[in-house]
Amino acid sequence: MKRALPILAVLAVLLAAIAIVNPFFLEPAGFLSFVRRAAPLVILAAGQYLVIVSGEFDLSVGSLVTVEVVVAARLIDGDEAATWPVLALLIVLGLFVGLVNGAVTTLLRVPSFITTLGMMLVLSGAVFLWTGGAPRGALSQAFRMFGRQTGWAVLTLVVVAVAAVLLMRANFGRTLIAIGDNERAAALSGVRVTRVRLIAFTLSGVSAAVAGILLGGFAGVSAQVGQGLEFQAITAVVLGGVVLGGGRGTVIAAMAGALTLEALFTLLNLYGVSGALKFTVQGVVLIAAVAAGAIRLPFLDAPKVKGDAHAVS
Amino acid sequence: MRFHRPLILAAAALTVFAVGGCTSDKPSTTTAADAGAGTAPPAAASTAPASGTGEQSKFFVQADYDAQLAMRSQTAEGPADKPWEQAIAPQMVSTAEYKKKDGPYHLCFSNAAVDNPWRQVGWKTMQAEVALHKEISELTALDAEGKDDKQISDIAELQAKGCDALIVSPNTTATLTPAVKGACGKVPVIVFDRGVETDCPVTFIKPIGGYAFGADAAEFLVEKVPAGGKILALRISPGVDVLETRWSAAKAAFDSSGLQVVGVEFTDGDAAKAKGIVNDYIQRYGKLDGVWMDSGATSVAVAEAFEDAGVPVPPMTGEDQQDFLRKWKDDGLTAVAPTYPTYQWRTPIIAALKILKGEEVPKVWNLPQPKITAETLDRYLQPNMPPLHYALCGCEGMPGFPEKWGGKKG
Numbered sequence: 270m271k272r273a274l275p276i277l278a279v280l281a282v283l284l285a286a287i288a289i290v291n292p293f294f295l296e297p298a299g300f301l302s303f304v305r306r307a308a309p310l311v312i313l314a315a316g317q318y319l320v321i322v323s324g325e326f327d328l329s330v331g332s333l334v335t336v337e338v339v340v341a342a343r344l345i346d347g348d349e350a351a352t353w354p355v356l357a358l359l360i361v362l363g364l365f366v367g368l369v370n371g372a373v374t375t376l377l378r379v380p381s382f383i384t385t386l387g388m389m390l391v392l393s394g395a396v397f398l399w400t401g402g403a404p405r406g407a408l409s410q411a412f413r414m415f416g417r418q419t420g421w422a423v424l425t426l427v428v429v430a431v432a433a434v435l436l437m438r439a440n441f442g443r444t445l446i447a448i449g450d451n452e453r454a455a456a457l458s459g460v461r462v463t464r465v466r467l468i469a470f471t472l473s474g475v476s477a478a479v480a481g482i483l484l485g486g487f488a489g490v491s492a493q494v495g496q497g498l499e500f501q502a503i504t505a506v507v508l509g510g511v512v513l514g515g516g517r518g519t520v521i522a523a524m525a526g527a528l529t530l531e532a533l534f535t536l537l538n539l540y541g542v543s544g545a546l547k548f549t550v551q552g553v554v555l556i557a558a559v560a561a562g563a564i565r566l567p568f569l570d571a572p573k574v575k576g577d578a579h580a581v582s
Numbered sequence: 583m584r585f586h587r588p589l590i591l592a593a594a595a596l597t598v599f600a601v602g603g604c605t606s607d608k609p610s611t612t613t614a615a616d617a618g619a620g621t622a623p624p625a626a627a628s629t630a631p632a633s634g635t636g637e638q639s640k641f642f643v644q645a646d647y648d649a650q651l652a653m654r655s656q657t658a659e660g661p662a663d664k665p666w667e668q669a670i671a672p673q674m675v676s677t678a679e680y681k682k683k684d685g686p687y688h689l690c691f692s693n694a695a696v697d698n699p700w701r702q703v704g705w706k707t708m709q710a711e712v713a714l715h716k717e718i719s720e721l722t723a724l725d726a727e728g729k730d731d732k733q734i735s736d737i738a739e740l741q742a743k744g745c746d747a748l749i750v751s752p753n754t755t756a757t758l759t760p761a762v763k764g765a766c767g768k769v770p771v772i773v774f775d776r777g778v779e780t781d782c783p784v785t786f787i788k789p790i791g792g793y794a795f796g797a798d799a800a801e802f803l804v805e806k807v808p809a810g811g812k813i814l815a816l817r818i819s820p821g822v823d824v825l826e827t828r829w830s831a832a833k834a835a836f837d838s839s840g841l842q843v844v845g846v847e848f849t850d851g852d853a854a855k856a857k858g859i860v861n862d863y864i865q866r867y868g869k870l871d872g873v874w875m876d877s878g879a880t881s882v883a884v885a886e887a888f889e890d891a892g893v894p895v896p897p898m899t900g901e902d903q904q905d906f907l908r909k910w911k912d913d914g915l916t917a918v919a920p921t922y923p924t925y926q927w928r929t930p931i932i933a934a935l936k937i938l939k940g941e942e943v944p945k946v947w948n949l950p951q952p953k954i955t956a957e958t959l960d961r962y963l964q965p966n967m968p969p970l971h972y973a974l975c976g977c978e979g980m981p982g983f984p985e986k987w988g989g990k991k992g
Contacts, residue, residue, distance in 0.1 A: 488853035
């Protein structure tokens with residue numbers, strides 16, 4: 270929890286800044302509408318956190334979100350009765366893609382950066398091939414309810430957040446961090462590294478599915494819906510002080526990082542800064558967050574040697 | 583696992599370029615300016631920046647603007663029920679030098695891309711047009727996938743295929759000009775959609791153009807929104823010539839009106855982003871009195887943003903995509919939909935056959951560019967067609983309609 274403090278302070282400052290420009294933000298409706306808009310990114314950040322803290326990456330979540338939305342529209346095609354079966358199918362699809370990512374990374378020993386980069390390309394290529402750039406079909410009203418109605422979106426977010434926190438407090442969370450900190454030490458002390466990482470990737474896939482459901486609901490069908498989301502999610506996690514390479518950082522801080530990023534974008538918009546600057550800001554934030562972490566660490570923690578049990582023992 | 587920071591930053595930078603990688607072009611006076619300039623009204627474009635619209639685009643060309651605005655009220659020549667065969671103020675040129683014996687003809691097509699719904703609908707329509715003509719033995723088409731360099735090599739490759747005529751839909755204007763010039767000497771060339779900076783093609787086919795589109799939308803808001811009303815302008819992305827003209831004409835209309843443009847924002851054509859922007863503006867200004875859009879891709883999301891905020895949808899503009907027309911009809915919106923008709927994809931095939939038969943064609947083939955209004959909405963709303971289908975495809979009577987365009991029978 271101590272590690273989450275700096276990001277929570279930054280978040281509080283940004284929220285206060287938004288409230289000064291836009292007093293409506295202080296009303297429940299205004300704040301909840303912000304939370305609703307941030308919900309998909311927060312959920313993605315929670316999923317990304319699980320993977321990053323175990324020392325890996327998932328770059329495929331953005332294109333997975335696009336796949337989820339495009340597939341949902343095609344299968345539902347405006348038919349209300351199809352909503353629930355398709356929702357279930359979408360979760361299974363996310364689960365499956367995450368499982369493949371995890372299996373290739375752990376069993377075939379392909380670095381996850383490459384695995385998920387490949388998966389990102391495979392998925393975006395497949396979407397393009399299937400739709401030709403113009404998705405077909407339409408989402409049902411019941412499907413869109415999750416993203417459009419603030420109550421449902423916030424509820425989904427709360428459920429995911431609570432589940433993520435409980436998961437990290439359980440045995441699974443501790444072993445996950447142990448693996449990210451020192452894989453061999455964890456393995457030698459009896460952690461089933463492969464299985465734990467598989468679960469982390471699978472959950473990241475599921476988080477992309479849930480984010481896709483919210484985003485599709487929010488704005489409808491689009492073949493660009495997931496563009497750049499993987500980098501936003503990674504930026505959010507890094508912003509939360511989670512160390513790339515794994516082993517350190519909390520899921521609360523990662524989700525707070527996502528809220529902070531979204532608050533930053535909202536603030537830029539309120540001050541009338543061009544949308545084109547969004548990427549620049551994101552890049553600066555990403556570098557600054559990592560740099561800040563690197564500068565601070567030597568004073569707080571003893572230097573760590575990671576990934577090599579011999580060097581430690 | 584250690585992470586390589588330079589790699590992810592490089593990847594992030596790549597994504598940024600991919601997202602923002604729209605092509606841009608310097609402005610150029612197209613030959614279209616000659617076609618209707620004689621009847622142009624006095625310039626409406628003022629430079630007064632008082633209404634919040636910012637500087638005029640560097641893509642703005644006064645002569646083209648005047649010509650396009652004038653063309654809107656001119657009657658097109660040709661069959662009224664086939665707008666894709668009509669031409670506004672045509673200046674016919676002889677094609678006797680290209681005449682070939684009766685078929686079979688081999689046509690070639692260098693296509694800029696098929697990566698958006700507009701080009702998808704157009705490309706299907708063009709293929710259907712080819713199928714209507716038995717004298718066409720073959721259509722060889724290459725897709726440049728939105729890349730100038732690929733299109734340049736595509737055009738060179740097509741010249742070696744023994745085409746009787748070459749149709750080009752250029753990806754960008756300036757870069758493709760030398761490639762088109764190179765082809766002109768060997769085969770009759772037909773250019774459509776975007777132009778090139780040479781008059782060597784036999785004919786250049788296009789709807790009236792971007793200025794007319796932007797002006798149609800802006801004038802509607804000027805008429806419907808009381809003076810002092812707050813207008814939000816939503817654009818896809820900056821620096822794209824065909825979109826810059828739309829905005830610069832709208833800017834001219836807003837500058838000379840009493841409306842206040844409170845924001846000009848870029849959506850990247852992303853519905854979620856558009857919805858978020860509108861949401862922010864509603865919060866910042868309490869309400870908006872009108873929304874101007876340079877294309878229809880995110881119109882439905884914009885209307886929904888007002889609904890979700892619990893305020894009535896103000897007068898707004900869109901395009902001829904079915905999802906917006908349906909929303910317009912169902913919710914009784916106050917709206918207008920200028921169009922950039924996809925039926926223009928039929929015309930190059932018709933032009934190619936005319937040229938190969940030695941018949942005259944217009945040097946600049948200006949197709950009519952209707953706008954959909956409340957009165958004509960019912961005519962263009964097609965509930966059996968997919969949401970992203972463009973109503974002005976001119977494809978309703980073609981074989982395979984509506985299934986080939988993704989629609990359902992009946």
